[in-house]
Amino acid sequence: MKRRDPRSWKIIVPGSTANLGAGFDSLGLALNVFLTLEVHEAEDWQVIPLSSALEVFPVDETHFIVEIVKEVADDYGKKPSPCHLYISSDIPLTRGLGSSAAAVVAGIELANALCELNLTQEKKLALANRFEGHPDNVGASLYGGFVVSCQHEKGVSLLSVPDLPVDVVCVIPKAELKTSDSRNVLPESLSFEESVEAGAISNVLVAAFLTGDWEMVGKMMKRDRYHQPHRRKLLPHYDAVEEVAGRFGAFGVALSGAGPTIACFVEREASEWLARQLEQSFPSMNVRKLSISPSGSSITIEQPKVRPSSL
Structure with missing residues (x-):
């Protein structure tokens, strides 16, 4: 053969x-x-x-x-x-x-x-x-x-x-955050009332993304009940990044996955400006302007x- x-x-x-x-x-x-x-x-x-x-x-x-x-x-x-x-x-x-x-x-x-x-x-x-x-x-x-x-x-x-008309400027700390550590801070369970609220917030977030209501996207990101209230305490820089990003054009800020990267969501035409401002504000971190694939x-x-x- x-x-x-x-x-x-x-x-x-x-x-x-x-x-x-x-x-x-x-x-x-x-x-x-x-x-x-x-x-x-x-x-x-x-x-x-x-x-x-x-x-x-x-x-x-x-x-x-x-x-x-x-x-x-x-x-x-x-x-x-x-x-x-x-x-x-x-x-x-x-x-x-x-x-x-x-x-x-x-x-x-x-x-x-x-x-x-x-x-x-x-x-x-x-x-x-x-x-x-x-x-x-x-x-x-x-x-x-x-x-x-x-x-x-x-x-x-x-x-x-x-595709969505959005870029993501990532602020990436040099130190890693183990997924296991990030998972361990999550609650064992949510009450029925908390679950309903968290699910409703997620629903509105999806609708806001699909309709291009970027202001609403940012609001729903902040109102997350599942993980960010628990995980952000592991990242002392989170509040500072959120504040600077919001000041220079980001409509929403969220942990990327389990962290430690913070993803700043911005309309495409404003992403270069936002990336430059974040680079200046956080010189010890790696700032990368990324697009949707x-x-x-x-x-x-x-x-x-x-x-x-x-x-």
Whole structure:
């Protein structure tokens, strides 16, 4: 039997911001920061980091993305052929901008291609939600744009809007905030009355986003009852960022995911000005002006490239 030539792919997955204030574990927004993989079938598993921040991760089959690939393949009774993965990313790690969700989505996309699973977007989302535990970040990375999602006893439901006339200026502290610490400050439960109020606020937040009522978006972000009142105490700079951002054009401010990044939402024409003001006010933090990524993850077949480290 003739041996088939090794296959190669390029996978690009956007990062994301999630919760958007009151949309806890359900609202997400894809951003124009990306995890990129160049993948070549090979004799063994190797992961070659092309970004210095990624050098802390394993370089063999114990790498998180490879583990996702193997677990998805195993679900379908398949054994994926080994690959060399050249990975780069400009998604800040452990900063609440969806780096782990992007890795999950990349692993699912690679498993789908390697094992020819022909997964639908809905099936990819269900798998990603299983790994990540909630659909907001993975949904944004898969679908792009603004996503509204929920998980229930029958799976995950999601609606996406490709674009909104909004930019997100992120104020990113140098110190990380562990998701476990951020989750531990949340209450065990809410009363029925509190739950109704929190859900209603989230409903109005979604409607405000979809109708372009930016002032109302900001008000509902501030009125979140799910997580921000509990988490903001972990971030001594939150109040100062919120005040400066509001003074210079942001219509809303929210924790990005579990933090510590603070996402400042602003109409596109005012985003450069806001970013400059935040940079001046918080010189010890990384300020990045990001746009919405209207497209989610993509995978394309590539012609194999010869790289020195894979010879």
